[in-house]
Amino acid sequence: MSSENTIKKFNEHVIQSYGRYPLAMKQGSGRRCEDEDGKQYIDFGSGIGTNSLGYCDEKWADAVCAQVRTLQHNSNYYYTQVQADFAERLCAIAGYDKVFFGNSGAEANECAIKVARKYSFDKYGKGRHTIITLVNSFHGRTIATLSATGQDVFHNYFFPFVEGFVNVEANNIDDLKAKLEDKTVCAVMLEYVQGEGGVNKLDKDFVDAVYELCAPKDILVIADEIQTGVGRTGKFLAGDHYGKKADITTLAKGIAGGIPMGACLVNEKLAGVLTAGTHGSTFGGNPIACAGGLAVLDRIESKGFLDDVCAKAEHFRTRLEKCSEVAGVSGLGLMIGITLKSKKAADVAKAALDKGLLVLTAKEKVRLLPPLTIEVSEIDAGLDLLFEILEE
Ligand SMILES: Cc1ncc(COP(=O)(O)O)c(C=O)c1O
Incomplete structure (x- = not known):
């Protein structure tokens, strides 16, 4: 099914209490997901902070499936x-x-x-x-x-x-x-x-x-x-x-x-x-x-995991603070708020989707809650897309 068909059926039957983006998500793996039209996204939102280990992490999925079968x-x-x-x-x-x-x-x-x-x-x-x-x-x-x-x-x-x-x-x-x-x-x-x-x-x-x-x-x-x-x-x-x-x-x-x-x-x-x-x-x-x-x-609890979260958070902040459109970076760890100088957060989030990046907003800020397992190369790839929007 294409996004368009899903959205039509959805809107006919699901109470419309959310403002949704016009795409239907199909599957995910690691820190990336794909919509029903085959478009890929790097995920800096993790389902509003829920997919802490990213999409379908193997050990997590094994544990969950084993329990489903028991x-x-x-x-x-x-x-x-x-x-x-x-x-x-x-x-x-x-x-x-x-x-x-x-x-x-x-x-x-x-x-x-x-x-x-x-x-x-x-x-x-x-x-x-x-x-x-x-x-x-x-x-x-x-x-x-x-x-x-x-x-x-x-x-x-x-x-x-x-x-x-x-x-x-x-x-x-x-x-x-x-x-x-x-x-x-x-x-x-x-x-x-x-x-x-x-x-x-x-x-x-x-x-x-x-x-x-x-x-x-x-x-x-x-x-x-x-x-x-x-x-x-x-x-x-x-x-x-x-x-x-x-x-x-x-x-x-x-x-x-x-x-x-x-x-x-x-x-x-x-x-x-x-x-x-x-x-x-x-x-x-x-x-x-x-x-x-x-x-x-x-x-x-695995060795070094939370230290890695801190290091990756630092990497995010260092790169974000160098962006000419960024007025400030708030939050703690991998809970990141970005104050923009002139652009609107909602417009940036929408433009990010077009580029293949999922970000969130909170009030007037762009908000990032990436999976805790995100890798530095994925942070860089996502930020490159974000900066294309912010610096254009
Ligand atoms: C701080 C805080 N408390 C409570 C909630 C409500 O959580 P839920 O949507 O799972 O009911 C949220 C959700 O965003 C939250 O961020």
Whole structure:
């Protein structure tokens, strides 16, 4: 089938809640994919940070296929070894006591919100439920995570939103201090690098202040590492760059290498908060996703892998900063935001497609989230295409 036929059928039957580019993707291998018309693309987007090992990585695919042929799913009424193995490895590498598995970032954040509110309810009673989130944050598309998201543009149509979220300006310690005076606050939720909000890294002073001000008041810190986690920034968690360990960390996107999974990791203090019947998810911790997750962890824990991510990130930055159209490069590791001098990010992303390069945007920036396995030669080939557009 050609892209045109697929697009026609698609638009007849799929709710059009996305602005899509007019092409249908057919297959991928490594860091390259191909559309139904045979056009090839270098991928600097990795399915919005999900294909951490690129397309159809052999060991990952073997692990996933073996699991599909053994036990694809039963339910959380029963135990499975693969979920136990993945939970053990994930908690160990991330430095947490326990994990709850869901299927997406929003679901992981829903779990984090529930853990924070129930912890506070169990200990302090009703009313201490407010969660501070940051202006320009993005926490998901469910009603609660939209309510948590600190961007007015998302607070439309779906009224009423969920109560109990207050926003603080990112990096504004005075604003944080003032809002923390409210006795109903139970948690602060942050992204160390705001992804959808424009690939902006939080200042170290601000992050330090969050932890210092919250601890004495028993206010929990929730790190939404859905975009920054699982090696994306060159460390397993972006919090490691700040020397911080949140009470709760949420992960999704690249965690299972392109299979839907979300995880809410909690420290020892919170390990017993959710009791039988208080939370659940039919597909959460699905064996196939866990097998994919184990294959991702195998690679991330292999010798030198994260150092390579850092070196490749440096290579990206060095080359980008030399481009005459680039006004600035933001982000951390292989989470890269490019501020342009005169061109529009959306136009650049579209022109990149024509050249055979997939890039993303975030607000007014071009955003790159390449597979963590990308090779320097592929970075160079992709950047050559990008610079043809930027410097023309
Ligand atoms: C930081 C952050 N939190 C939450 C989400 C929501 O994740 P999902 O789309 O898997 O629900 C995203 C997705 O972009 C994200 O970047």
